[in-house]
Amino acid sequence: MPLTLKDIAEMVGVVESTVSRAINDKEGVSEAKKKEILKIVEEYNFKPNKLAQGLAKQETHILAVLLPGLSQGNYSKIIENIEAMAEKAGYQIILCNTHNDLTKEKTYLDLLEEKRVDGAVILGGEIADHQILNTKLRGNNNIVLVNRLCEEILIPTILIDSSYGSYLATKHLLDLGYKNIALITGNNNDYIESEKIKGYNQALIEQNKKINHNLIIETDGSRSAGYQAFIDLVNIKTPPDSFFVTDDLLSVGLVEAVKMGGYFIPQDYPVVSYGGTIINSIIEPDLTRVIEPLSQAGKMAADILIKLINDKQAEEKIKVLKPTLKKSDSTKI
């Protein structure tokens, strides 16, 4: 049987709360008693029961991470870092896959309302819906959004400025002298994808280039869609001279199609990708790519959430992180 607070209290001849205060380095315990208590703690390798502590404080030390699905490569990196940060602070995480289904999302948000988790990070998706809004408004529940916007209220948010990333990619191709840059995107309903189109447009406008809408292809973000996009684009009247693909999986498909057509990257078609996840590392040649600060986003989200839970967050904020461009073989002429 492991030693309990009660056992230590009896051994030292004090009440349990005094033992607890001594262990937690709080005032109200004489130095002598504190020493005595800590000696027993060390001797018997006493570990406070987290569950009991949580029950007493109505805390679970569990964080929920809500996400629309696991298929998008960048979520895993963010989650990994949320978990690492959470673990350091003594929290565990549970993954809640909503599949963009409001009923499922409600079930997971109820965990927060019912105090079965201490807080939630909500990753991606469309605009914060009424359920998220209400969960926040009702009990001032602890929520942090990552790459998700809210029209009505300020919820602490981490955003990666994907518009800027897309701008960097397009500008890079423009600076290399390419004029007809094709943009292959995922679903434009997604805030992030719509932002990427914005960045692409901005780079063109800045260099007084006309936006050719025939060169912008919106897809479902799949590998086959990337493949098909290349085939569709090389057959139009003014075909592209370079490609910017906003998702790794799309890039895989596009690169396959380029090679299948007997073309070379970058000699015939330079390609810039967006993401830099593991999928990208198996593509030959190594792709120039926009790299998002995913680790930072995950760590920051967990950090803000834990601070909110512990009332240490002075004000609710929106933090915007900037991606970078890693130049590589696919645009080396």
Add this chain to the structure above:
Amino acid sequence: MASVTFENVTKKFGDVVAAKDQDLEIKDKEFLVLVGPSGCGKSTDLRMIAGLEEITEGKIKIGDRVVNDVPPKDRDIAMVFQNYALYPHMNVYDNMAFGLKLRKFPKEDIDRRVNDAAEILSIEPLLDRKPKQLSGGQRQRVALGRAIVREPKVFLMDEPLSNLDAKLRVQMRTELSKLHDRLKTTVIYVTHDQTEAMTMGDRIVVLKDGFIQQVDSPLELYNKPNNMFVAGFIGSPAMNFLDATIHKDGNEYFAEGAGAFNIKIPDMFKEKVKEYDNKKVVFGIRPEDLTDARISHDLDITKENSFEAEVEVVEPMGSEIYLYLSVDEHSMIARVDAESDAKVGDKIKLGVYTQKMHIFDNETEEAIF
């Protein structure tokens, strides 16, 4: 544009009743203010209209449509809160437009809506600016713009000005009222601030503990409060309440307070107090309906419309003076003309504008008049 109707609406959170059997008709294009102290249920009412909270019983209609089961996104409403999010990396245009973009509105439509909203809010020159380049008032306008571009039938505003400093709050109050005139849309506005309610609302709903206490125009609420709660909540400084007993003397009725005052009930109210002869009531009088008898120009002071009180604090406000007084064991405030030279410790005679007095039932706290 639409009316909003509550029919016997009740909302319970477990055993807690946040709205009790509420009936309310908010007219098309009306600026209606829900006001009450913290926890009175005003925000719950707003969230029920928005569809954020389900109602426990009753019906809510927007226009002719019962919306009990209509999801929030299909209710044609837009909400504005005090704590809004302006995204720092987006310019004003994008901060107003992102919702429409994500809902796949056509680009031309988005352009038109954002430009129209910017014109209404006089922020056209700011569309390319980032939030950090804006003043507090301009930011608030952008947040309003985000709601306006949705072209809702009803705007729901939950204390949108409470984060602003006092000066800006007063300025935005006027701007919101003007905005309502321009938009010609129904606005339902929640505040705990009775000054905001009085200055902005076409009508005001006063709430307490989930019950509607009174729905009226600002002046009606002020002049004819239904009960002591409304009388005390609306008006600053608040109405004075003194325990009294009604007694009849000949053909006249008097409100008598433990020997400290004996105010004659004006003829116009006599009928209403007939049933209260020898019964305990509460005498209510607003601070501005009392006068320092020594400087009273328009009131003939008699023993039937005045009483003595001791001055405890004198607060000069410039154009007027607040006198904090004690009468018997009661405290009260009089808002008198700046000519008054009353000093702390003085016993002064206070004149009562009796046609402005109120009498409340001692038990139900309902207004007798």
